[in-house]
Amino acid sequence: MPEITRFSGIIIRMFLEPRTQHSQPHFHAYYQEFVGVIAIDTVELIAGELPQKQLRLVIAWAEIHQEELIKDWDLLQNGRPPFKIEPLVINMEHSIIKAKHAQAHSSSFTIDVEFDNGVKRTIHLESVLNGPFYGVLREPTLFEAAYVDKETGVVQWPNGADFDPSMLYFWEAYKDELAERALSW
Numbered sequence: 604m605p606e607i608t609r610f611s612g613i614i615i616r617m618f619l620e621p622r623t624q625h626s627q628p629h630f631h632a633y634y635q636e637f638v639g640v641i642a643i644d645t646v647e648l649i650a651g652e653l654p655q656k657q658l659r660l661v662i663a664w665a666e667i668h669q670e671e672l673i674k675d676w677d678l679l680q681n682g683r684p685p686f687k688i689e690p691l692v693i694n695m696e697h698s699i700i701k702a703k704h705a706q707a708h709s710s711s712f713t714i715d716v717e718f719d720n721g722v723k724r725t726i727h728l729e730s731v732l733n734g735p736f737y738g739v740l741r742e743p744t745l746f747e748a749a750y751v752d753k754e755t756g757v758v759q760w761p762n763g764a765d766f767d768p769s770m771l772y773f774w775e776a777y778k779d780e781l782a783e784r785a786l787s788w
Contacts, residue, residue: 610660613657629649700718
């Protein structure tokens with residue numbers, strides 16, 4: 604069983620599988636005594652278990668690398684070795700990342716952000732647009748008025764709402780926690 608990557612004490616592996624064993628492409632995530640089987644197409648736990656924190660990290664990593672995982676699955680199921688995939692990088696210190704450009708789309712409440720390191724991400728913000736501060740961003744004209752402060756590299760809106768570019772960069776790892784917190788705003 605080839606090892607695809609390792610990060611934060613988690614080992615990701617794929618097996619050559621008989622077509623009848625599982626109905627969908629997947630990988631196995633190992634953390635201490637826990638093993639979780641994650642579907643690649645839906646990026647969800649389909650068997651086993653992982654602690655909540657490690658599951659969130661694995662899901663974030665899989666969403667970022669979903670296309671590579673699909674290619675690796677196809678290679679392995681056709682008897683060829685899969686490629687290694689970059690691990691999820693988690694800097695325990697506060698990452699200094701700046702946004703360079705942002706384009707907001709009110710039809711989907713997403714924002715396309717290009718960061719100063721050249722990485723581009725589309726971030727779905729709808730789940731955190733609640734309360735008196737962020738909730739007003741549901742107004743389409745205001746949402747689309749997002750801009751990047753050129754001095755700080757922060758994505759912000761005319762009402763003062765903003766998001767730390769480091770959090771946006773690692774959005775997949777933080778989005779569930781923030782969405783849960785936003786329910787009480």
